[in-house]
Amino acid sequence: MAMAAGIYRHHTGNAVPQQETVEDVVATVVMDFLKRDRFDPKRGRLRTYLRILTNARIVDMLRKEKPLDHDSLADREELAESLPDESPEEERAFQQALLATLIEDLREQIPLRQFEIFEMVKLKGIAPDAAAAELGVNRGVIDNTIYKVMIRLREIASTPEYEEEYEKPSF
Amino acid sequence: MKNPLFKHPDEKLSPREEAEITQELADAYRQNEIGEKQPEFRRIVEKVEEQILKESKNQ
Numbered sequence: 272m273a274m275a276a277g278i279y280r281h282h283t284g285n286a287v288p289q290q291e292t293v294e295d296v297v298a299t300v301v302m303d304f305l306k307r308d309r310f311d312p313k314r315g316r317l318r319t320y321l322r323i324l325t326n327a328r329i330v331d332m333l334r335k336e337k338p339l340d341h342d343s344l345a346d347r348e349e350l351a352e353s354l355p356d357e358s359p360e361e362e363r364a365f366q367q368a369l370l371a372t373l374i375e376d377l378r379e380q381i382p383l384r385q386f387e388i389f390e391m392v393k394l395k396g397i398a399p400d401a402a403a404a405e406l407g408v409n410r411g412v413i414d415n416t417i418y419k420v421m422i423r424l425r426e427i428a429s430t431p432e433y434e435e436e437y438e439k440p441s442f
Numbered sequence: 443m444k445n446p447l448f449k450h451p452d453e454k455l456s457p458r459e460e461a462e463i464t465q466e467l468a469d470a471y472r473q474n475e476i477g478e479k480q481p482e483f484r485r486i487v488e489k490v491e492e493q494i495l496k497e498s499k500n501q
Contacts, residue, residue: 272482294482298489305490370447370470393464394471421463425451434448 272297273364277357278326282333292332299328317436318365322357369436377424388413389420 275296279288303324357365374394378386388406391397392413399417403410427433446459447466455463 290482294486294489298486298493301486301490302493305494367470367473370467371474374467374471374474390471394468396468422451425447425449428447429449429451437445437448 273358273360274322275300275325275329277361278322278329282329296325296328296332300324303328317432318357366437369433373424373428373433376427377420380427381420381423385416385420388416392417393421 272293275293276288279292279296280286300321304321377389381389388402391402391405392399397405399413400410403413406413445463445466446455447463449455449459
């Protein structure tokens with residue numbers, strides 16, 4: 272939503288979009304993304320692709336009489352050059368969304384019990400001793416699990432997809 | 443500066459880096475939990491669902 276609002280402001284001389292406008296654009300971008308099924312990580316980064324889609328939908332909305340040629344999205348590099356710079360809020364929102372996805376990936380790849388301990392201590396900020404008491408295990412089990420889960424998390428994070436997407440883009 | 447979470451897994455992290463990672467993850471987790479409960483998030487999901495339903499009826 273920060274992305275859509277930023278791009279809208281860029282195209283309208285800093286006009287603040289209505290909430291409903293932003294929601295409509297985001298819903299359309301999600302639909303577009305689901306329908307296209309053409310994102311190719313080899314050709315660029317997901318966040319760049321999403322910005323291109325968002326930009327196209329906003330330009331479409333602003334020029335209702337003449338929608339953009341959607342096929343031109345294939346030429347991503349050219350379109351990326353016409354995009355406004357990513358705002359700090361947009362970058363922060365994207366990074367947080369990516370970390371949330373990383374947490375979901377972790378959840379799917381480790382035993383439920385391990386994730387439960389990780390969630391309590393690392394994500395919800397429950398003290399390890401309190402987590403041990405609540406789960407009825409020794410403190411050592413908590414520390415050992417957190418150690419193992421952090422290694423697994425860093426392994427997942429070190430995959431090129433995550434590493435590249437997290438860093439600030441260079442257009 | 444590179445986020446320490448994305449350092450190579452074999453690289454040892456300092457306590458400060460560990461704390462930084464924990465904070466980032468907790469923030470992202472909380473934001474995600476909050477986000478899913480926000481009315482605008484629910485409205486967007488509803489709009490997407492409506493659109494999917496409309497398109498499946500048209501096919």
